[in-house]
Amino acid sequence: MLPWLHTDHAPLYLAPMAGVTDFVFRKLCRELGADALVTEFVSSEGILRRDDRTRKYTEFDEAQRPVGVQLFGADAVNMAEAAKKIIDWKQPDFIDINFGCPVNKVVSKNGGSSLLRDCPLLTQVASTIAKAVPIPVTAKIRIGWDENSINAPEVVRLLEDCGIAAITIHGRTRSQGYTGLANWDVIGECAEAVKIPVIGNGDIASGADVQKRLRETKVKGLMIGRAAMSYPWVFRDARHFLATGEQPAPVPAVQRWEFILHHLRLAIEHGRYGAEKFTLQSMRSRLMAYSKGLPAGRRLRERFCHVSSVAEVEDMAAEYLSHPSLLWGGGEDGAAGAWGEGEALPGSSIERLA
Numbered sequence: 001m002l003p004w005l006h007t008d009h010a011p012l013y014l015a016p017m018a019g020v021t022d023f024v025f026r027k028l029c030r031e032l033g034a035d036a037l038v039t040e041f042v043s044s045e046g047i048l049r050r051d052d053r054t055r056k057y058t059e060f061d062e063a064q065r066p067v068g069v070q071l072f073g074a075d076a077v078n079m080a081e082a083a084k085k086i087i088d089w090k091q092p093d094f095i096d097i098n099f100g101c102p103v104n105k106v107v108s109k110n111g112g113s114s115l116l117r118d119c120p121l122l123t124q125v126a127s128t129i130a131k132a133v134p135i136p137v138t139a140k141i142r143i144g145w146d147e148n149s150i151n152a153p154e155v156v157r158l159l160e161d162c163g164i165a166a167i168t169i170h171g172r173t174r175s176q177g178y179t180g181l182a183n184w185d186v187i188g189e190c191a192e193a194v195k196i197p198v199i200g201n202g203d204i205a206s207g208a209d210v211q212k213r214l215r216e217t218k219v220k221g222l223m224i225g226r227a228a229m230s231y232p233w234v235f236r237d238a239r240h241f242l243a244t245g246e247q248p249a250p251v252p253a254v255q256r257w258e259f260i261l262h263h264l265r266l267a268i269e270h271g272r273y274g275a276e277k278f279t280l281q282s283m284r285s286r287l288m289a290y291s292k293g294l295p296a297g298r299r300l301r302e303r304f305c306h307v308s309s310v311a312e313v314e315d316m317a318a319e320y321l322s323h324p325s326l327l328w329g330g331g332e333d334g335a336a337g338a339w340g341e342g343e344a345l346p347g348s349s350i351e352r353l354a
C-alpha cells in the first residue's frame with residue numbers, strides 16, 4: 001500500500017490545485033522532482049455522467065506515477081461508483097477523497113470541507129469507497145470547519161478505522177480559506193494519533209521548511225501547492241537541501257522564461273484549453289504566478305493579464321532579458337535596476353529562447 005510513503009525518503013507531493021495541476025503542470029513538476037502527484041479534484045457526478053471535460057482532468061501518463069485521482073461529492077454510493085469508473089479507465093495508483101475544499105459551490109452540496117462538520121457522513125463516504133475499490137484510498141482534509149471546531153485529530157482516527165491508507169492535512173480551517181498560517185501543531189498531533197501515514201500541507205516553500213516539519217512532526221511526507229505554482233523548482237531545491245544542507249541559488253531569469261515558454265507550448269500541444277488564444281487566456285493566472293519572485297514582477301503581471309499568443313510572451317521575454325532595468329524599472333519583487341542601467345540579466349541569452 002502506497003510504497004513511496006513507507007521508505008526513509010519522505011515524498012514531496014504536488015498538491016491538487018483546480019485549474020493548475022493539469023496534465024502538463026503535473027508532468028513538469030514530476031520532472032523537477034515531485035515524488036507523487038494528485039489530479040485536480042473531479043466531481044463524482046461528472047464522472048458518472050461520463051462528462052468528457054471531467055474525464056480530461058483525470059488524464060495522466062505512466063511517467064507521472066505514482067498519481068492519485070481526487071474525487072469530491074457527498075453521496076457515498078455515487079462516489080464509490082465514480083471511483084470504480086476512474087479505475088477502469090485509468091488505473092491510478094490511488095483514489096484521494098476531498099474533504100477539504102472550502103468553496104461555497106462544493107460545500108453547499110455537502111461536499112469538500114462541509115463533511116468535517118458531519119463525521120457520520122464523512123465516515124460513510126470514506127468507508128464505502130475504501131470497501132468498494134481494489135486500490136488504496138487516501139483522504140485530504142483541513143484541520144476543521146472553523147477555529148471553534150478543530151477536529152482533525154478525531155477525523156484522522158475515524159478515517160483510519162474506515163480503511164483509509166493515508167491522510168493529507170492542510171493545516172487551516174475551512175473558515176480561514178488561504179489566510180493566516182497553517183497550524184502545524186494540529187498536523188503534528190494528527191500524525192501522532194494514527195498509524196497510517198500523514199502528509200503535512202500548508203506554507204511549505206523551501207527545503208528548510210521541509211526539514212523543519214520532518215524534524216518536528218511525525219509526518220511521512222509533505223505536500224506543496226502555491227510555492228510550486230510560482231517556483232516549480234521547489235521540489236528539486238528541497239531535495240538538494242535535504243541531501244546537502246545547502247539552499248541552491250534561485251533559478252536565473254533566463255531559465256524561468258525558457259520554462260514559461262516551454263509550459264505554454266506544451267499546454268497548446270496538449271490542447272486542454274483549446275486553440276492558442278484560449279490556452280493563453282486560461283494560463284494568464286499561471287503566468288502571473290511565475291512572475292512572483294522575478295524582478296519587476298508587478299510590471300510583468302500587468303502585461304501577462306492581456307497576452308493571447310506565445311509570440312507575445314516570446315517578445316516580452318526578449319525585451320525583459322535584453323534591457324530589464326530600462327524597460328521594466330523596479331518592482332515589488334525587487335528592483336530591476338539591481339543589475340545596473342540597461343545591463344542584461346546574468347546568464348541571459350535571448351537566442352536560447354527562440
Ligand SMILES: Cc1cc2nc3c(=O)[nH]c(=O)nc-3n(C[C@H](O)[C@H](O)[C@H](O)COP(=O)(O)O)c2cc1C
Nearest residue numbers: 015016017018040041140170202203204224225226
Ligand atoms: C488555485 C488552488 C486550487 C486548489 N484546488 C484544490 C483541489 O482541487 N483539491 C484540493 O484538495 N485542494 C486544492 N487546493 C488546496 C491545495 O491543495 C493546498 O491544500 C493549499 O494550497 C495549501 O498548501 P500550500 O500552502 O502549499 O499552497 C487548491 C489551492 C489553490 C491555491
